[in-house]
Every structure is written in C-alpha cells, then in structure tokens.
Amino acid sequence: MAAAHDVEIEEDVNLNMDRELKDELEEEKRMREDRAGKEPFKHNKVHRIVSKWMLPEPVRGTYLERANCLPPPVFIISISLAELVVFIYYAVWKPQKQWITLDTGILESPFIYTPEKREEAWRFISYMLVHAGVQHILGNLVMQLVLGIPLEMVHKGLRVGLVYLAGVIAGSLASSIFDPLKSLVGASGGVYALMGGYFMNVLVNFREMIPAFGIVRLLIIILIIALDMGFALYRRFFVPANGSPVSFAAHIAGGFAGMSIGYTVFSCFDKALLKDPRFWVAIAAYLACVLFAVFFNIFLSPAN
DSSP states (O other), X not given: OHHHHHHHHHHHHHHHHHHHHHHHHHHHHHHHHHHHHHHHHHXXXXXXXXXXXXXXXXXXXXXXXXXXXXXOSHHHHHHHHHHHHHHHIIIIISOOSOSSSOOHHHHTOSSSBOXXXXXXXXXXXXXXXXXXXXXXXXXXXXXXXXXXXXXXXXXXXXXXXXXXXXXXXXXXXXXXHHSTTSXXXXXXXXXXXXXXXXXXXXXXXXXGGOHHHHHHHHHHHHHHHHHHXXXXXHHHHXXXXXXXXXXXXHHHHHHHHIXXXXXXXXXXXXXXXXXXXXXXXXXXXXXXHHHHHHHIIIIIOTTO
C-alpha cells in the first residue's frame, strides 16, 4: 500500500511539472507572437499605403506577405544626393551670377552633354547630375523621391535603376538626334521614365487600383508633366539672349522608355523578369533605337 501510495505521489508530481512546463512554453510562445505581431503592424501601415498606390489588387497580398525595407531604397536616395551635391558645387563654388539659372559653370562642366564633345561617351549618362537652376533640380528631386522611393520599396533598386538609366540614356540619344546642336542637362529623362512606367501601370490596371484614386493619380501625373514640359520648352525657345538654351527631347524619350521598358518591369512584380517575353521585346526595341542613334551620331549628325 505504501509503495502504491508513493507511486501515485510521484505520478502527480510529474503531471504537475509537465503542466507547468507546458504552460510556460505556451506563455513564451504567446509573448513571441505578440511581439512579432506588433512590430510588423507598425510597418504594415506604410506598406499597405505603398501597395495601394503602386500595385493592382491581385498582387498586393503577395507584396504584403514579403514586404520589408531590406534593402532600403538606396538607388534613388544615392542618385538624388549626387545630383544635389553637384548642383551645390556649381552654385556655390563655381562663379555664378544667380542660383535660379546656372549658365557659365555648367556649360564648362565635364558632366554636361554637349554636341561638340560627343566622343566623351560618359556625357550621355553623366548629364543627369547637372541641373540648370533651382526650379530644375527641385522639380526633378521632388518627383524622383516622391515616386521613386515607393517604387523602389516595391520593385527594389535593380529594377528601378534599370528603368531610370534606360530613360537617361534614351534622353541623351534622342536629344542628339532631334535637337543635335543643343546641350543637355538634368535628370528629366530618368524621372520621366519612372513616371512613364507608373503611368502605364495605372492606366492598364485602372479598375484594380481604385478608380477614384486612379483618376487623381493620372491627373497629378499629367499636371506635373505639363508644368515640367512648360519649363523645358521655355528654357529651349524663350531663354534670354545671354542664357543657355537646353534641349527638351530627353523628357519625351525618357517617357517613352518608361512606357515600354518601365511598364514591363513594373508589371512583373510577382514574376521573373527575364522569363517575360514582353521584357525581351521591349529591350530589343530599345537596343535597336540605341544602335540607330549611335549610327546617326557617327555618320549623319549635323554636329559633325
């Protein structure tokens, strides 16, 4: 009887220990889940807003499941800082009469695209770092930060960088063909490529991106394009005699690059980009235009 009693006591003690251990494990699991639930909640608000503005309904869930800020939007921030540093250099350290329109300093810059120095091939890209004045750089910086950061949060830096640089190169090559005797400065080609890609996505997925917001977005993009193009046309055709006229063809070419390559890249959020035939069609068309522009500059340009 005593032995049986001892066995019963031992079994009760073991059961109690098992229950306590189980309760502790469950409590620890609940605490981990609470912590994990609270942290994403802070970020989810931002990601939900970004997903509503950048993605159609069918892929928002996929984005929210894997949404994070790793890596952060380094490309757009780095490009913007580089453009700001170059602008400050030419506005402050180089002799300028005013900040509103920079002339002498930027026209002598090794970054600016000029028809006489087309053999220095880096100028077809580096011109994006130089801006013609305060209005010019503010417009580009505001647009590429407001639109580029959310785009990079969704699509990451490699894809956004591809679209941006495609617009920059398209801009300088188009300017060398359609406005071959004029200089070119500013990041408008890249900015317009981002806008063109985003504009096409809103247009194609209009019903899935909330119609009311879709209309607002389209109107905002059209207004920004109209204002920026107006400033570019003014700089090209109505600049004072002592000023420096600059080409506006980069705006149009950058927009077309965005509406082709940009649209394809941004519409492949949940797909492998290299497996999408539309991407290769857009790249083939883009490369054909680049080859034609190179041929034109070597053999046919009036600037030769």
